[in-house]
Amino acid sequence: MFRPPPRASGYLHTGYGEDLALLRTRTERASLAVFVLIVAAFPFLASPFALDLACQVFLASIGALSLMLLTGYAGQISLGHAGLIAAGAFTTGILAREVAAPFWITLPASALTGILLGFVFGLPSLRLRGLYLAVSTLALHFVVIYLGGEYETKRGFSTGILIDPPSLAGLKLGARGWYFVLLMAAAASLMICINLLRSRSGRAWRAIHVRETVAEALGINIARYKLLAFVISSSMTSVAGCLFAYYRGFVSVEAFDLFLSIQYVAMIIIGGMGSLLGALLGAMFVTVFPYLIEALLRLLPNAQKLAGDIFAVNYAAFGGVMILFLVFEPLGLVGIWRRLQNYFLLWPFRYKPLAGARK
């Protein structure tokens, strides 16, 4: 399940420094440099629409990465992810509205809310497993949404809370500024996840995922690491919620319905369980998918007639794609990517590598 990416040959390390390095070969360094160049040049070439889409992808990736940490690695199912995003967004909204707090207060405050809520969401996981855990997170999602809705109606913001854009010493973020801020946030989340997963906590989570009894026999404090997974995942998610609130400038409970939770779960399923790359690919796929469908519908004849149905078509297509992935490609986009990699690594032969050969 946790196979390292395939390499053409073995790389032997002779020191701890080499062992800890994230980038090991010249090709890896070069491809990363090219990737960074492309990502940095993107906002200067892309249209405002593509820029907005990229920002949405970055926001979604933070949420997807944190859910991947929890579900893909620690094996704790959560159907309440939208509730956590809502919690971060509402913490930001309420603080910004009530006490006019600047972003350097609301951001840590959101993270703190996430930590607290993660603890609450995580408590059932100590006793419940599988289905029952999923249901308990689902229930907590509704409770969080209810509290948000209650606040909105009681304080008279029944349509939603408006938030002023964040500013630092009079400087405000433009579209490109947002792009780089969200890119940095997503990159930071990715680095946090990578480093957590290759340290003690990551090993503990994987052990818990595979078999709890054995993990406990190995001396892993199950309760502690399960709660840790929930706390870290939900604080990251809450920060994503905070950024979402500032990016949109508007918070309303309608944005955080159950469908959003399902979308996040779909991201990690479609991307591929147990892979950070999968979380990123899934976030990109799920975020871009509705626009793709819309563009495809426009290509059809009598597009105007279909305009009213775009929402429904999106909905149905999303369900259909999710089913296709679940039934035919349980490894997700990462599975497809690895197969491609294997194909070219082994070319012209067609045998799969023996180690980690699956199905």
Place this chain on the structure above:
Amino acid sequence: MQLAVNIVVLGSIYSLIACGYVLIYRVSRVLNLAHGELMMLGAYLVLATASLFNGHPGVALAAAILLSLLTGGLVYIFLMRKMTGEMVLAAILTTVALGILVRGIVILIWSAQQQYPAQALGVSNPSLVLFGGARISFWSAVLVATTIVVYGALFVFLRFGRWGMRMRAAGQNPLLAAQRGINLHGVYALAWSLSTLTGALAGILMALDSGLTSSMPVIALKAFPAALVGGLDSFAGALIGGLIVAGAEVLLIYYVDPLLSDVVPFLVLIAMLVVRPWGLFGTREELDRV
């Protein structure tokens, strides 16, 4: 008095829906989160059959019910059969995805606007006065009666019917059941059909009572706590759980805050998960001690 009637009506709605969850979970250990959407589909099918059999409301209703029976079986044969033996999460998510698909298709065909199947069928919904001055609409009364009939029929079927016995056997131990020559896929398909049937009954009667929109699955989601409170594999539990959840909901809305309506079932659910996750009458499942 009116409060008691409201509780009974809401309780039977929840119980009738919850027995669909219980049927599938008891037989195949799969939680069907698409139940609400399949229920809604049943109600929309009435609209289709009403225009087909114009002027024969009885025939239209029977046709819609038969169609939903068929839908349930087809869902199992074409989709859920592939998920047998997969991870819990994968099976649940497949049903979630199915729900999204069905909802999208329903909106695509019938639009998201409110519809009134009662008008399409040409039936009225008179208000009946019960003892003590309480009122109940005709179709709500029918719903309460249907719930009682469905539960009675399910009891007899599972207790004495040949296929009912097979279903119980498959639920208790699929491996042994298969070795005794029970066609597991047949049993699972039957469970899906019956579950969709009961869901469609609930959906149709609710739609006849108060109209139909694409937000109907929310009700089924609220009925899920009823199934869990009673125990996910117990029919008596689903009946009592429905009444408990409905009672809590109606009373809290009446005395505390109407906004609570969406969240009460889930509060009950959390309370139950903390105390007795396997429900009032369910089979005890593996639990971790803290």
